[in-house]
Amino acid sequence: MLMPTMRTPRTDPLWQLTAACDADRRPDRLDLIVGVYRDDTGASPVFGAVAEAERRIAERSPSKAYLGPAGNRAFSTALTEMLFPSEQVRERTLAVQSVAGTGALRLLAELLAETGPDRTVHLGTPAYLNHRTILTAAGLRVREYPMLLADGRPDPGAAIEAIATAAPGDVLLIQGCCHNPTGTAMPARRWEELAHAMAARGVVPFVDQAYFGLGDGLDADLEGMRRMLDLLPEAVVAVSASKAWGLYNERTGCAIVVSDDPARRAHAYGILETVARAGYSQPPDHGARIVHEILRDPGLYTDWRAELEGMRGRLGALRGGLADALAHRTGTTVFEPLREQRGMFLRLPLSERDMGRLREEHAIHGLPSGRINLAGTPAHRLDRLADAIARVHGASDRAARPLPVG
Ligand SMILES: Cc1ncc(COP(=O)(O)O)c(C=O)c1O
Numbered sequence: 001m002l003m004p005t006m007r008t009p010r011t012d013p014l015w016q017l018t019a020a021c022d023a024d025r026r027p028d029r030l031d032l033i034v035g036v037y038r039d040d041t042g043a044s045p046v047f048g049a050v051a052e053a054e055r056r057i058a059e060r061s062p063s064k065a066y067l068g069p070a071g072n073r074a075f076s077t078a079l080t081e082m083l084f085p086s087e088q089v090r091e092r093t094l095a096v097q098s099v100a101g102t103g104a105l106r107l108l109a110e111l112l113a114e115t116g117p118d119r120t121v122h123l124g125t126p127a128y129l130n131h132r133t134i135l136t137a138a139g140l141r142v143r144e145y146p147m148l149l150a151d152g153r154p155d156p157g158a159a160i161e162a163i164a165t166a167a168p169g170d171v172l173l174i175q176g177c178c179h180n181p182t183g184t185a186m187p188a189r190r191w192e193e194l195a196h197a198m199a200a201r202g203v204v205p206f207v208d209q210a211y212f213g214l215g216d217g218l219d220a221d222l223e224g225m226r227r228m229l230d231l232l233p234e235a236v237v238a239v240s241a242s243k244a245w246g247l248y249n250e251r252t253g254c255a256i257v258v259s260d261d262p263a264r265r266a267h268a269y270g271i272l273e274t275v276a277r278a279g280y281s282q283p284p285d286h287g288a289r290i291v292h293e294i295l296r297d298p299g300l301y302t303d304w305r306a307e308l309e310g311m312r313g314r315l316g317a318l319r320g321g322l323a324d325a326l327a328h329r330t331g332t333t334v335f336e337p338l339r340e341q342r343g344m345f346l347r348l349p350l351s352e353r354d355m356g357r358l359r360e361e362h363a364i365h366g367l368p369s370g371r372i373n374l375a376g377t378p379a380h381r382l383d384r385l386a387d388a389i390a391r392v393h394g395a396s397d398r399a400a401r402p403l404p405v406g
Contacts, residue, residue, distance in 0.1 A: 014129060014367070021365040029363040030385065032372035035180065035344055036248055037214075037311055040378045047246050049304035053293035067285060069276035070269075071097025075288035078295040079239060079254050083209070083222060089229050094265045095256045096272045099283045101210050101240025102130065104255040108206060108236040109138035110275045111257070111268055112171055121171040121206065122162040126347075126369055128180045128208070131173060140171075147182070152337045152349050154184040160197050168202030176237075177221040178211035178343020181371035185215055185342040191224030195231040205232065210240040213308040214315060215342035233260045241291050243344070244308060252287030311375075315344060318374050318382060322346070325386035330393060344375050354392045362388035 014034060021031045036044050070076070076095035084090045098104035112119060121140050123131055124147030135142050145162045149155045163172060172194070177185060198205060205228060212221040229235050241252035257268045276282065294300045319338060326335035338346055350358070352368040359365050364385060366372035377385050 012129060012133075017365065017367065020359075024363055024365065026363040028381075028384065030365065030377060030381065032364065032366045032374070032376040035243070035373055037243065037246060037344060037375045038373075039314075040380075042376075042378060044248070045246065047304060047307050049294050049300045049307060050245060050247070050290055052303070053290045053297075053300055057289050057293060062289070064285075067282055069096070069273040069282050071276075071283040072285055072288035072292065073097075074296075075252075075292040076254050076256075078292050079241075080256060082295055083237070083239065083256070084226065084229070086226065086230065089226070089258065092260055092265075093256055093258050094269050095254050096269070096276065097283045097288050098238075098253040098255045098276075099280060100242055100251040100253040101208065101238055102134070102253070103251070103280075103283065104238035104240070104253040105131070105134045105208060106138065106279075107255040107272050107275050108238055108257070109135050109140055111255075111271050112204075112206065112236065113139040114271050115268070116169045118167075119169050119171055120167070121173055122159075122166055122203075123173050124158060124162070126181055127173075128175070131208070135173075148184075152182075152347065153340070154182070154186070156190065159194055163194065163197045163201055163203050166201055166203045169204070170201075171204050171206045172198060173206045173208065176207050176209035176212060176225050177215040178345070180210070180343070181345055181367065181369055182347045183338075183341025183343055183345050185340070186224055188224040188227055191228045192231065195228040199232055205229075205235045207235065207237045208240075209237060211243050211343045213244045213305075214312050214344060217312065218305065218308065229258055232258075234258060234264075241287060245287070245291055245294070245304070247287040247290065250287030250290070251284055252291060314379075315374055318377060318379065319346065321379070321382050322374070322377075322386055322389075325383060326390060326393075329386055329390035334393065335389075344373055345371050346374050347371050348389060350389070350392060351396060354396050357392045357395070358388055362392070364388050 017033050021033055039045050076097050080090060080093055080095045084093065096107065098107055119140060120143050121135050123142050123144050125144045132142050145158055147155055147158045159172065207225050212218060215221045235258040237256040239254040239256065242248045255272055257265060259265045294304045323335055323338045334349055348370040350370045355366055355368050355370060
């Protein structure tokens, strides 16, 4: 019973860092670790549209009877309509509600492994910490390729090169927008280039949509994926409702499969249902009901879009403010690439050691990779953050400089 096995348990470093941050009693501590949106008071707010949707749902007091492994179908249909306005794409899709974005990633990874045991998934690094774990847990092979240039900007040729080395049936994992952890954004025309390269090679896109609405706006953030799916016969898309609706702990998401072939769609649906049934039987419904209520009611929908825009605007102002403050303090252009990053995260050009110094000397907690959750910074503390980053950067610069001779 419970003997040690070949599989080494892997505790996610994110939660270890969070525990260390919680234990930090310094009053000016800044928690910039986990990807949860916070407002200027440091709270993770419930959207007004979500609270109103919950009120209306409670008033109707809907049944809590089982819904089946595919969950709330009205939710999946409404979400698919929002993501894919094009009917030509929509009629090629099937959607299954999942246990948040993570659950969608896992369902689709299982589907890919089941339908192509020899496939490799090509994953740009630095990657979202959980991607590799999910893919390998489903039995898929993962091949990583570096996606950034030395200055931290995205390497425009990296994904194309990865596709060129891929075998037919291989998969390219692409984050839909606001890449975690690098904050990079891919213009829509690059999605088209990738789609053409993938079509030529028979590579399937696995799109992870977690941060739509927080980059350049809802439609702009979805544009690249929409264009790609116009051009390809098959794709899988994992959708998280956690960030865009602030439903982090309601665990709401959707696994979407796009295929030209109705028989393949039916087969995929069966596999997704089987995996769901074996894992958790059916997903929780509350978050799905909320999202559905917002998507079907024009008033709530308008309110939700305005709130999402407000969050996006705040992130943009914080990012610009931090880049300005760092340019001013350091007198260098080292932090200029931050302006091009999008979404909740920024990837600072700091080493693991520097990030340790930010934590130890300045009570600023980010990830060793340089990632910080910008939304965790109240505007009135932006100067303090910039001061600390500039100091750590200045010190590390000095350490790297050769000592004077003699
Ligand atoms: C890139 C990316 N994908 C998927 C997820 C999964 O989100 P959730 O399972 O909370 O919906 C996250 C969460 O941080 C993420 O950053």
